[in-house]
Amino acid sequence: MSHARPLTRAILALGSNLGERAGTLQSAVGDLVDRPEMRLHNVSPIVTTKAVGGPGGQPDFLNMVIAVDTTLGPYELLAHCQAVELAHHRTREVRWGARTLDVDIILYGDQTSDDPVLTLPHPRAAGRAFVLYPWSLMDPGATLVGQLVAQLAADAPDMAGIAHVLNAPMEQGS
Structure with a gap:
């Protein structure tokens, strides 16, 4: 008899800057939690942000963060x-x-990991307002690397590129 893994809370950041961005994010949230090992815990509002890094001239991103509870292991979650x-x-x-x-x-x-396939916590998240700001709206008390996510967002160099907030694409879970 196998023993089920306990639920682990994971924070996922979603972004889209091509196609029907809002619809893609809404559909992706549904797809991410549409399996028995995944439960949606909370959903951030969507923010509009400038592209950070990469080639110039990209369209603006829509970004959001979700909290899920999962029995998937970290690499299984990555594959999903x-x-x-x-x-x-x-x-x-x-x-x-x-x-x-x-x-x-x-x-x-x-969990922490220095594996280049899956580094945890995400190695650049603490400096990216496009992750931190929606996360702080979803969970004002959240911390990352021992610091309040809201403060990290305020200090992030891309905070000025956040244009506005849209409503969350679906109701929050419990």
């Missing part, structure tokens, strides 16, 4: 996120290039 990206026609031709969907694992419980 990449499968959802692929289902939304994500291509990986240019690093940090324009994309229909990007899903990053920001935190997986309190």
Whole structure:
């Protein structure tokens, strides 16, 4: 008899700057949690942001963060996120290039990893307002690397590029 893994809280960041961005994010959230190992815990509002890094002249991104509870291991979760990206026609031709969907694992419980395939916490998240700001709206008390996410967002160099906030694409879970 196998024992089920306990639920682990993971923070996922979603972004889109190609195609029907809001619809893609809404559909991707549904796809991410549409399996028995995944439960949606909370959803941030959507923010409009300028592209950070990568080629110039990219369209603006819509970005959001979700909290999920999962029995998937971290690498299984990564594979699931990449499968959802692929289902939304994500291509990986240019690093940090324009994309229909990007899903990053920001935190997986309190695990840390230096594996280049899956570094936890996400190695650049603490300096990216496009992740931090929607996360702070979803969970004002959240912390990352021992610091309040809201303060990290305020200090992030791309905070000035956040244009406005849209409503969350779906009701929050419990």
